[in-house]
Amino acid sequence: MNFDFSDDQKMLKDQARKFLTEKCPTKAVRKILESDEPYDKALWKQIGEMGWLGTAIPEEYGGLGLGHLELCVIAEELGRAIAPVPFSSTVYLATEAIMLAGSEAQKKKYLPKLAAGELIGTFALAEGAQPPSPKTVKASFKSGKLDGIKSPVPDGDVADFAVVLVRSGEGQGERALSLAIVDLKAAGVTRRTVKTVDPSRSQAEITFKGAAAEALGAQGEGWDLTRRILDRAAILMAFEQVGGADTCLAMAKDYALNRYAFGRQIGSFQAIKHKLADMYVLNELARSNAYFGAWALSTNAPDLPEAAAGARISATDAFHNAAQENIQTHGGMGFTWELDCHLFYRRSKTLSLALGASRVWKDRLINHLEKKNVA
Amino acid sequence: MDFNDTPAEATFRQEVRAWLEANAKPKSATGFSAENPRFQRNEADSLKIAKAWQAKKAEKRYARITWPKENGGLGGTPMQQVVYSQEEAKFDVPSGFFEIGLGMCIPTVTHYASKEVAARYVKPALYGEEIWCQLFSEPSAGSDVAGLRTRAEKDGDDWIVNGQKVWTSGAHYSDFGILLTRTDPTAQKHKGLTMFYLSMKSPGVEVKPIKQMSGGANFNEVYFTNVRIPDSQRLGEVGAGWGVALTTLMHERLAVGGGAGGSGPDIKELIALARETELEDGPAIRNSAVRERIAEWYVRGQGLKYTTYRTLTALSQGKVPGPEASIAKVVVAPKMQDLSSFAMDLEDMGGVMVGEDSPQMGAFQQSYMWAPGLRIAGGTDEILKNIIAERVLGLPADIRVDKDIPFNKLPTGR
Numbered sequence: 001m002n003f004d005f006s007d008d009q010k011m012l013k014d015q016a017r018k019f020l021t022e023k024c025p026t027k028a029v030r031k032i033l034e035s036d037e038p039y040d041k042a043l044w045k046q047i048g049e050m051g052w053l054g055t056a057i058p059e060e061y062g063g064l065g066l067g068h069l070e071l072c073v074i075a076e077e078l079g080r081a082i083a084p085v086p087f088s089s090t091v092y093l094a095t096e097a098i099m100l101a102g103s104e105a106q107k108k109k110y111l112p113k114l115a116a117g118e119l120i121g122t123f124a125l126a127e128g129a130q131p132p133s134p135k136t137v138k139a140s141f142k143s144g145k146l147d148g149i150k151s152p153v154p155d156g157d158v159a160d161f162a163v164v165l166v167r168s169g170e171g172q173g174e175r176a177l178s179l180a181i182v183d184l185k186a187a188g189v190t191r192r193t194v195k196t197v198d199p200s201r202s203q204a205e206i207t208f209k210g211a212a213a214e215a216l217g218a219q220g221e222g223w224d225l226t227r228r229i230l231d232r233a234a235i236l237m238a239f240e241q242v243g244g245a246d247t248c249l250a251m252a253k254d255y256a257l258n259r260y261a262f263g264r265q266i267g268s269f270q271a272i273k274h275k276l277a278d279m280y281v282l283n284e285l286a287r288s289n290a291y292f293g294a295w296a297l298s299t300n301a302p303d304l305p306e307a308a309a310g311a312r313i314s315a316t317d318a319f320h321n322a323a324q325e326n327i328q329t330h331g332g333m334g335f336t337w338e339l340d341c342h343l344f345y346r347r348s349k350t351l352s353l354a355l356g357a358s359r360v361w362k363d364r365l366i367n368h369l370e371k372k373n374v375a
Numbered sequence: 376m377d378f379n380d381t382p383a384e385a386t387f388r389q390e391v392r393a394w395l396e397a398n399a400k401p402k403s404a405t406g407f408s409a410e411n412p413r414f415q416r417n418e419a420d421s422l423k424i425a426k427a428w429q430a431k432k433a434e435k436r437y438a439r440i441t442w443p444k445e446n447g448g449l450g451g452t453p454m455q456q457v458v459y460s461q462e463e464a465k466f467d468v469p470s471g472f473f474e475i476g477l478g479m480c481i482p483t484v485t486h487y488a489s490k491e492v493a494a495r496y497v498k499p500a501l502y503g504e505e506i507w508c509q510l511f512s513e514p515s516a517g518s519d520v521a522g523l524r525t526r527a528e529k530d531g532d533d534w535i536v537n538g539q540k541v542w543t544s545g546a547h548y549s550d551f552g553i554l555l556t557r558t559d560p561t562a563q564k565h566k567g568l569t570m571f572y573l574s575m576k577s578p579g580v581e582v583k584p585i586k587q588m589s590g591g592a593n594f595n596e597v598y599f600t601n602v603r604i605p606d607s608q609r610l611g612e613v614g615a616g617w618g619v620a621l622t623t624l625m626h627e628r629l630a631v632g633g634g635a636g637g638s639g640p641d642i643k644e645l646i647a648l649a650r651e652t653e654l655e656d657g658p659a660i661r662n663s664a665v666r667e668r669i670a671e672w673y674v675r676g677q678g679l680k681y682t683t684y685r686t687l688t689a690l691s692q693g694k695v696p697g698p699e700a701s702i703a704k705v706v707v708a709p710k711m712q713d714l715s716s717f718a719m720d721l722e723d724m725g726g727v728m729v730g731e732d733s734p735q736m737g738a739f740q741q742s743y744m745w746a747p748g749l750r751i752a753g754g755t756d757e758i759l760k761n762i763i764a765e766r767v768l769g770l771p772a773d774i775r776v777d778k779d780i781p782f783n784k785l786p787t788g789r
Contacts, residue, residue: 001384001691002377003684069376253768268771270757273764280763281706284699285678292681295376313674362670363663369646369673370660 003291005073013073019050020081026340029200032084033343038158038193038202044085048117053091057099062112072239072294079240080247082347084200086120086155088240088354092233093154094121097163100232101179101217101225110161110181122159123229124150124206131360132165134174134223139208141166141180146188146213149205154354156204157193159184164208165226168219177222182213198346227364230355231308235293238315241351242290245283245315248322248344252276252329259331272329279322286311286318306372309365316352316361323348378684380458381691387455391437391462398431399466422548425469429503438501439477446485447501454690475544476500476507480553482626484572487610487619496551508549508575510540510597511620515787517542518758520555521565521617522777522785525599527556534558534571534609536579536602542752546582546595549575553623554604555616560783567782568616571604578602589744639711639742642673644735645718651734652721659721672714679706698767704749705759712746715739 005013023043032040047053055071057063064070071091078087095114098106098121113119125132127139127150139148141164150156150164161183168178184191188211191204217225253276256267266272293311296304323345327334334341352358380388416424432438433447440456442448449455481500485493499505516523525538536556546552552575559567575582579602584592611619646669649660659665679702686696718739719726729737750756764770777785 001380001684001687003681003688004376249768253770256770264774265771267764268773270761270773273768273770274757274760276768276770277705277760277763280768281702284682284702285675285706288681288685288699289674289678291376291685292677295378298376309670310674310677313670314678317671317674359663359667362667365670365673366660366666369642369669 003295005069005294009069009073012070013077016052016074016077017080019046020077020083024081024083026082026343029082029084029343030340033198033200033346039086039155040084043083045117047085047087051115053087053095053117054111054115055091057095057111057115061107062115064115068236068297069294071236072290072297075236075239076243079243079351082200082244082247082343086122086158086202088233088237089122089155089159090114090120092236093123093229094159094161094163096232097123097179097216097225097229098181100228101221106181106214106216119161120155120159122153122155122162123233124153124156124162124164125226126150126152131356134177135172137165137167137177139164139166141168141178141213141215144212144214146180146182146208146211149207151205152194152196152203153206154201154203156184156206157191157202162206163216163229164213165222168215168222174223175220177226178219179216179222179225180213181216182208182211186212188212196350198350200343200347201350227305231305232297234308234312234355234361235290235297237351237355238286238290238293238311241315241319241348242283242287244344244347244351245279245286245319245322248319248326248341248348249276249279249283251341251344252279252322252326255330266329275325275329279318279325282314282318282321286314289314306365306368309361309368312355312361313358313365316358319348320352384454384458384691387451388458388462391459394435394437395462395466399428399463399468402465402467418548421469422472425472426503428469429473429501433502438473438503442501446497452690452693454687457687457690472506472545472548473500473503475509476505476549476551479509479623479626480507480551480572483553483570483610483619483623486622487570488572492607505550506545506548508543508546508552509623510543510546510552510554512540512542514539514541518755520620521568523555523557523568525554525556526560527558527569527571527604529558529606530603532606534569534604534606536571536599536604538599540597540599542585542594543582543597544594546575546597547584551575552597553610555620557782558613558616561781562614563779564777564782564785565617566614568620569613570610570616570619571608572610573602573604573608577604587748589741589748639715639745640718640735640738641714642669642676644738645669645672645714648718648721648734648739654721665721668717672710675706675710679703698763701759701763701767704754705756705763708746708749708756711742711749715742715746719743 023046028040028043051064052074054063055066055074056068059065098110102110110119114121127137130136139146139150146164146166153162156162161181164180164182166178166180167176169176182189184206188209190207193202193204196203256272256276257265259266290311293307296307301307327341327345330339330341333339429438436447436449437459439448440451440459441453444450477500481497484496500507511520513523513525525536525540527534527536551572554571554573556569556571557567558569579600581598583596585594585596586592646660649665649669650658652659654662656662682699682702686700689696722734729740733740765772
C-alpha cells in the first residue's frame with residue numbers, strides 16, 4: 001500500500017507553496033479582483049518559467065514529462081493561494097484536450113507553446129445559464145467555419161485559442177456534437193468580458209461568426225471527449241479545491257484562536273469547535289477522494305470516470321462548506337470587503353460551477369456505479 | 376502511488392490466507408437474507424463458536440499480532456495486524472467478544488500490575504477462556520467519565536465498593552473487569568479516582584442487561600453492593616485512576632484495523648433497493664433526487680475508505696498515521712442513520728415493516744434503530760468533534776467550571 005505522494009512530489013509541493021506564499025499573497029489576488037486586469041501577468045510569466053505549465057506534457061513536445069501526480073500537487077498549492085492566473089483553463093482543459101484528442105500535427109503545433117507559457121488556452125462549453133448538453137448546444141461547425149455564442153468561457157477574454165464544443169451533425173443525440181479548435185485572435189471572433197461573482201478569475205462571452213476552425217478528434221465524438229476531458233480536469237481541479245478548503249479552515253482556526261468574546265477565545269465555544277471539526281472532516285474526505293482521483297488519472301485506470309466524479313463531488317462540498325463557514329466564524333468582520341474571506345467564497349463557487357455543478361456529477365457517478373453493477 | 380503490498384506484506388498475507396483457508400470457511404454471499412447464519416444464532420451459541428475460534432487463533436499467535444512473543448503475540452507490526460484483519464474479514468468467523476478485553480483491559484493490567492499477576496491473566500484472555508469488560512461509565516458519568524460516583528472505601532487491606540456502572544458491554548458473559556472508582560470525594564474530581572480489577576463473580580456484583588431501544592441487549596447495568604476487593608488488585612496509585620483510564624482509552628485508539636461499526640446495509644444494498652422499488656415516476660434508481668442522495672453517501676464512504684488507505688500507507692512505511700484517522704465514526708454513524716432512514720422512505724408506507732415482511736430482511740429498519748446508539752457509543756458525535764477540534768486543530772478546551780472544586784461540592788442535577 002503506497003497511497004501517498006512520493007518524497008520528490010512532496011518536495012515539489014513544498015517549493016510550490018514557498019513560491020506562491022511569496023509571489024501570490026491574497027494582496028495579489030485582491031489586486032486582480034479590484035482592477036480591470038484579467039490575470040496576474042507577472043505571476044503567470046514566472047509560473048511559465050518554472051515549467052509548471054508543461055508538467056504533464058511529454059518531453060518530446062517540450063514539456064517536463066513528469067506526470068499528473070506532479071500536476072496534482074501544484075494544483076493544490078495554486079488552490080491554496082487562489083492564484084489569479086489562467087492555469088486551469090490552459091492546463092487542465094486545453095492542454096489535456098489536445099493531449100487526449102489532438103492529431104500529431106496539433107500536438108506539435110500547440111503543446112510546445114503551451115509548455116513554454118507562450119499560449120493561453122481554454123475550453124468553451126457553456127452557452128448561457130443552463131448545463132451544456134447534446135440537446136442545448138447551438139454553436140455550429142460546418143465546412144471549417146464556426147458560428148455561435150459561448151458564454152461564460154473561463155479566461156475567454158485572454159486566451160489565444162479555445163477548444164469548442166460544437167454541433168456538427170443533425171439531431172439531438174450525442175453524435176451530433178464535435179470538438180473544434182479555434183484561434184481566438186482570428187477574424188470572425190469577438191469577445192466581451194462578462195461580470196462574474198469572482199472577478200479574480202476572468203470569464204468572457206465569445207461570439208463566432210464564420211470563424212475558421214479545425215476539428216479536434218473525430219466528428220461525432222465531441223460529447224464523449226468532453227466528458228473525458230472534464231473527468232481529467234475535475235481531478236486536477238479537486239486538488240485546487242482541497243487547497244482552497246484547507247486555507248479556509250486555517251483562516252477560521254486562526255480567527256477562532258485570536259478573537260475574544262464573552263471573555264474568552266471564541267474557539268473555546270463548542271458551536272465554533274464543532275463547525276471547524278465538520279470542516280476538517282469534509283476536507284479530509286475530499287483530500288482522500290482527490291488522492292484516489294490522482295491515482296486513477298496517473299494510471300489511466302478504468303475507474304477514472306468514477307474517481308473523477310467522487311473527487312469532484314467531495315472537493316466541491318468541502319470547499320463550498322469551508323468558504324461559507326469561514327465567513328460565519330469571522331462574524332461581521334467576515335462580511336467586510338477588507339477581510340479576505342470573500343475571496344475564497346467567490347472562488348469556491350466559481351470552481352464548483354466551472355466544470356459543471358455537483359448535481360450533474362452526482363448523476364454521472366450513479367451512471368458509472370450502475371454500469372459497474374455495484375449492486 | 377499503488378495499492379500493492381510490500382514483498383514482506385505479500386508474504387505475510389499468503390501465510391495468513393493459507394492458514395485461514397485451512398481453518399475457516401469463506402463468507403457466503405447470503406448477505407441480508409434469511410439464509411445468513413448470523414440471523415439465526417443465539418448469543419450462547421455465538422459465544423461458544425467465538426471461544427473455539429479464539430483459541431485456534433491464539434495457538435497460531437494470530438490472536439494479537441502486535442503483542443510481544445512473551446505475551447503470546449506474534450511480535451508483529453501494526454501493518455501485519457491490518458493484513459490479518461483484511462484477510463480474516465473475507466471469512467465467516469466470529470468477532471467482537473474479546474476486543475474490549477484484549478484491546479483495552481489486558482494492556483492496562485500488564486502496564487500496571489506485577490509480572491506474575493499479568494502472567495496469570497494474559498494467556499486465558501488471549502485464548503478466549505476468560506472474557507473481560509470495562510467498568511467506567513455510570514448513570515451520572517457518560518461523556519464526563521471523571522464525574523463517576525461509585526465509591527471504594529479502604530477497609531484494612533481491602534476496599535469496599537458500592538455504586539453502579541452502566542453501558543458495560545458484555546458484562547453478562549465477562550469473567551473479569553477493570554473498575555474505575557472514586558476513593559476521595561473531597562479531592563478535585565479527576566484526582567480522587569482509583570482503578571482496580573476484579574472478578575465479575577465477586578459477591579455483591581449484580582449484572583442486569585439493559586434492553587436497548589433497538590430491542591436487543593448488548594449492554595448492562597452492573598451494581599456493586601459491599602463488594603470486597605483486595606488492595607493487591609489495585610492498578611496504579613490511589614488517586615491516580617484517571618491517568619490509568621487514559622492509558623486504557625489510548626490503547627483503544629491504537630487498536631487499528633477495526634471498522635467503525637459499519638456492518639449494516641450500505642450503498643450496495645441501497646442501490647439494490649432503489650432498483651427494485653417502483654416510484655410514481657418509474658424505478659427509484661432513475662429518480663434524480665434519489666440518485667443525488669446515493670451519490671453523496673457513496674462519496675463519503677469512499678472518502679473514508681481512501682482515508683484508511685492513507686493511514687495504512689503511514690503504517691506500512693513504519694510512520695505514525697496522521698490525525699485524519701480520527702474522523703471515521705463521526706462520518707459512519709450519521710451516514711448510517713441518514714441512509715437507513717432514506718431507504719425506509721423509499722419503501723414508503725411499507726417502510727414501517729420489519730423482518731421477513733420487509734425487503735432485505737428489514738436490514739435498513741434494523742440499522743435505523745441501531746444507528747442512534749452508534750452515534751453515542753464509544754464517544755458521542757459531540758465528544759468526538761471536541762476531540763478533533765482540540766487535539767487535531769489545537770482549539771482551546773472548554774472552560775471548566777468543575778476544575779478547582781472538591782468533587783463532593785460540585786452541583787448535581789437530577
